[in-house]
Amino acid sequence: MKENNHIVVVGTSAGGMKALIALVEQLPKNFPAPLLIVQHISSDATGEALLSELNKIGKLICVHAKQGEQIKAGHIYLAPSDNHLMIEENGSVLITKGAQENRSRPAIDPLFRSAATSFGSRTIGILLTGYLDDGTSGLIAIQRCGGICIVQDPADADYPDMPKNALNQMKPDYCVPIAEMGGILSVLISEKPKKQTPIPEDIIKEVKIAKRVLSDLPAVNSLGEQVPFNCPGCGGVLWKMNEGSDLRYRCHTGHAYTAAALLAEQTMKIEETMWTALRMFEERKNLLTTMAQDQKGAVAQSANERAKMSQVHIDRIRAILLSNDNSSATDSPV
Numbered sequence: 001m002k003e004n005n006h007i008v009v010v011g012t013s014a015g016g017m018k019a020l021i022a023l024v025e026q027l028p029k030n031f032p033a034p035l036l037i038v039q040h041i042s043s044d045a046t047g048e049a050l051l052s053e054l055n056k057i058g059k060l061i062c063v064h065a066k067q068g069e070q071i072k073a074g075h076i077y078l079a080p081s082d083n084h085l086m087i088e089e090n091g092s093v094l095i096t097k098g099a100q101e102n103r104s105r106p107a108i109d110p111l112f113r114s115a116a117t118s119f120g121s122r123t124i125g126i127l128l129t130g131y132l133d134d135g136t137s138g139l140i141a142i143q144r145c146g147g148i149c150i151v152q153d154p155a156d157a158d159y160p161d162m163p164k165n166a167l168n169q170m171k172p173d174y175c176v177p178i179a180e181m182g183g184i185l186s187v188l189i190s191e192k193p194k195k196q197t198p199i200p201e202d203i204i205k206e207v208k209i210a211k212r213v214l215s216d217l218p219a220v221n222s223l224g225e226q227v228p229f230n231c232p233g234c235g236g237v238l239w240k241m242n243e244g245s246d247l248r249y250r251c252h253t254g255h256a257y258t259a260a261a262l263l264a265e266q267t268m269k270i271e272e273t274m275w276t277a278l279r280m281f282e283e284r285k286n287l288l289t290t291m292a293q294d295q296k297g298a299v300a301q302s303a304n305e306r307a308k309m310s311q312v313h314i315d316r317i318r319a320i321l322l323s324n325d326n327s328s329a330t331d332s333p334v
Contacts, residue, residue: 005032005033005073005122006032006033006119006122006123006124006188006189006193007033007034007036007071007087007115007119007122007123007124008033008034008035008036008124008125008126008185008189009035009036009037009038009087009111009112009115009123009124009125009126009142010023010035010036010037010038010125010126010127010128011037011038011039011108011111011112011125011126011127011128011130011134011135011138011162012037012038012039012040012108012127012128012129012130012162013039013040013104013129013130013131013132013134013159013162014040014129014130014131014158014159015128015129015130015157015158015159016039016040016050016128016129016130017039017049017050017053018129018158019128019129019152019157019158019178020037020039020050020054020128021053021054021057022178022179023126023128023178023181023182024054024057024059024060024062024076025057025059025182026179026181026182026183026185027059027060027182027185028059028186029059029060029074030074031059031060031073031074031185031189032073032074032189033073033124033189034071034072034073034074034075034076034077035060035075035076035077036065036071036076036077036079036085036087036111036115037076037077037078037079038079038085038106038107038108038111039078039079039106040104040106040107040108040130040134041081041106042081043081043082043105044081045081046081047064047078047079047080047081050078051063051064051078054076054078060074060075060076061074061075061076062075062076062078063075063076063077063078064077064078064079064080065077065078065079065080065085065093065095066093066095067093067094067095068092068093069092069093070090070091070092070093071087071091071092071093077093079106079111080095080106081106082097082105082106083095083096083097083105083106084096084097084098084101084105084106084107084110084111084210085106085110085111086110086111086114086207086210086211087111087114087115087118087119088114088118089117089118091118094114094211096210096211096212098110098210098211098212098254099233099234099251099253099254099255099256100233100255101134101210101254101255101256101257102132102133102134102256102257102258102261103132103257103261103264103265104134107134108127108134108135108138109134109135109136109137109138109141109256110138110207110210111138112125112135112138112139112141112142113137113138113141113203113206113207113210114207114210114211115142115147116138116141116142116144116145116147116199116203117141117145117199117203117204117207119147120145120146120147120193120196120197120199121145121146121147121193121194121195121196121197122147122193123142123145123147123148124147124148124149124150124185124188124189125138125139125142125147125148125149125150126150126151126152126181127139127149127150127151127152127162127163127166127172128152128157128162128163128178129152129157129158129159129160129162129163130157130159130161130162131159131161131162132161132162132165132258132260132261132264133161133162133165133166133169133246133258133260133261134162134258134261135162135166136162136165136166136169136170136246136258137246137248137258139151139166139170139172140169140170140246141203141206143170143172144200144203145197145199145200145203146193146194146195146196146197148173148174148188149170149172149173149174150172150173150174150175150176150181150184151163151166151167151172151174151175152175152176152177152178152181153175153176153177154167155177156176156177156178156179163175165258165260169246200243202222202223202241202242202243205219205222205223206223206250206256209250209254210254210256212254219252220239220250220251220252221239223239223241223242223243223250224239224240224241224242224249224250225239225240225242226238226239226240227239227240227249229266231249231251231253231255232262232265232266232268232269233251233253233255233265234251234253234255236251236252236253236255237251237252238250238251238257239251239252246258246259247259249262271321274317274320274321275321277317278314278317278318278321281310281313281314281317282310282314284310285307285310285311285314288303288304288306288307288310289303289304289307291303292304292307
């Protein structure tokens, strides 16, 4: 890519297909910048549905990004399932199986940060509809590196959580409905980029960790301080990040979470553990009930009492599992 060319990176989740179609339809055939897109999808999905829909529009060439290829203007590059999509300084694609960020792979933040460190003020980041808050710290990184940030107006989003969380943590350059983004992009990419400012060292380190280039304790120690709870992804120590107003956490193997994503992951792990405990107590009760039926005297009486106590535990665990805990809501792949 030429030195003055821009790069556009887009992140979305729930409701993303509809939003992306509406965005791409506004762009001309000769759009003079590449678009790199991360949409949260499950690890067993192919992403072919979105690829097909964007190619039906017929203006820009849409492909799944491939390792090492050079990005080109007028092309759309989609993150493949179960892989992070990142960009190198020379404009080549990096596809990596790095640790999940915000419970997702592909995740939005790794793409946004890599674009920010590689293209600086030439980066335009767009955050669209979705649950939770992936993409917020990536947008902040783009802004800190001199780039432009665009957030979908939450009132225009089918799932407003991601735009709302971004607006709670930062002030983007634009907060508009999707219908206005095409015109804004056309203006922005025709302008000369702002003078490049130095790239913050903490963002560079996070990009290196996500690329699996850097994964050691001193690197993470320099980014924050240890906290008294573990990474639900690998069981390792977590560090609270120092930079930014939003609460974020990292482990040295690469897992990263916003506070909301970490709470959701912890809730899911707790639920899994309690279902396991429920099954084990039910098996224990069944065994004790069988013993009470097959034995006599004190042995039968003891087994029967212990079976009743197991039922008490079963009822308590079931009540907890059936309680309405809004924090257990997850970001379902769409």
